[in-house]
Amino acid sequence: MNKGQSVLFGIDDSDFARQALSEIGGLLKKNENLKITVFHGVAEPDFSAFLESIGEEPRALEKYRERWDLKARTVLEQAEEVLAESGFDPGKTSTVLDKKCGDPADAMLKAADNEGIETIAVSRWGKSTISRKLIGSVTYRLVQSADDLALWVIDPRICSNNVLIGLVGAPISQRVVDYTVRYFSHLKESKFTFFHVIPPIPPQYWSSEDIKDMEEDEKHEKIARWLKEYTDKVKATADDAKQKLVAAGVPERNVVFRFQPQQKGIARDILLELEQGNHGILVIGRRGYKDIREFGLGSKANKVLLSGRAFVICLVN
Template sequence: MSDEKRILVTLDGSKRSKRTIDYLCSFTPFKTRQVTLFNITTPVPEAYYDLNQNSFGKIAVSQVKAWEMGQKTIMTEFLKEARQKMITAGYVPANIEVKLSKQEKGVARGILNEIGSNAYHTLVIRRKGSANSIMGVTMGGVAAKLVEKADKIPLIIAGTRQIQHYLCIAVDGSAGSKRVIQYTAEIMGKTDCRILLCAIMRTTVTDSVPEGKDPFVDMSIQAKCKLENALAKAKENLTQGGIPDDRIETRLIQGAESRAGALLDTARAAKCDTIVLGRKGISDVEAFDLGRIPRKIIYASRKFTIWLIP
């Protein structure tokens, strides 16, 4: 992760992307960071310029060029207004950069190239972009590609729940889970946030169950101990990062039919606004860019803001 702590925010000028700006204005920890507001404009296909060979075509080409300029002007004005709104919300003017780029090989590819060419700390996107997005579809095409492929940078998918800085963090003791705690401490340290650390297991173990009687029971007891230790260590690391002990709650959920479902139910019941999890858990399969539980959470949690940490 870069020490510059620069945040890349993708915007397309839609009403939905205005909500991304609302999220940034509400989320206090980012107000001290450097932010790049980024848009990739979609040009007219080059074939249109072949019309330049006759008088009728020349008129069409001039109209196309005017349309392109008009779109660029609209987007430039949108980014300017977004920047001003963030400044009004408390961002430092010198820390907000506006960047307009021309599409060459697809919007998602352009965003990935921008990430690869610059030292960004975090990427902020929305689930869907323009109003032309298909109704009922949870993720737009660009967002889905970025969720899969932007696997080297913390990814924030801005939701619609009111931001109260109340985070539900999935803990499983894996290396990815430890990076989640590290990132959260870095972002939320010394803020007035609340943290709910949540570990989930499918089996149920009572304190009265003796060890050494049944191999399956023994495995469940060991799993419970491991998760309890992971929760305790996560809380310790967060307090060391500047989050008060009394602002952190730990919860071990047993007998869950679905770990993703249990995590969502817990976050909803606690009225958290953000769910934080690693890209992969204990079963860190290198052939897959995203684990099963994160995938389920992202597609089932339309209103939550999701932090996905590599």
């Protein structure tokens, strides 16, 4: 199993997590090269305090340990059943139980590193999520700290298996393309849309000395060249992506490009395309040109993560 062909799914004892796992199982069941490892972490209770409360009853402590262990294992057994019911091959499912888990986010990062897994997946919400929160606390910490891994944040219900791939004029786009091909090219019936929002010309471009001294016609020519170079770079990435998807068996008619000028803002334009285009999977880079560390993400990815619903967002490094 090559690195990048496995997903570590972190689960707790919540309906949100089981529903998200079912969605992922159904999404990935036809990917013959991919394995899912389900991780569950629990903090070991203070058995010494329990022993003090029951006195000299060692058998009672043993029974308490057994019940605690059974409850933890039951979460993983239920997860395996959920995956099997979704159609995912049980032979490609494994489990990891961490019985001394102080911080689930940190434990998942370590487990992924130990297993050679590059992708962590979690439900948007967990058992302890307060309803008014946009995402759960473990998901929040993973978004902040999973800098070296791809991270999937999954809604309990995914509206479709159509894939929206966000492209920018930066090297991260090539990694986004390659990741999309490896993980989602088995979705032969899905529509793959490569989407690029053309940003406004940077303000510093207008204030440069070269531009200031130019005649209006020269300015327009220079701006036109800049836009062409910019869009050609993105178009080359998109053309390469199309070739790779078609080579992987995706029908050419199912691969489309959408390039448009910025309208309401890049993040809001992506969200609008998600909704109007009936895309259930969004693959974007964690950061674009700017290394803005808001919430561990670039600002645009951050806004999309917090505002989107009924989809899987795949954040690629």
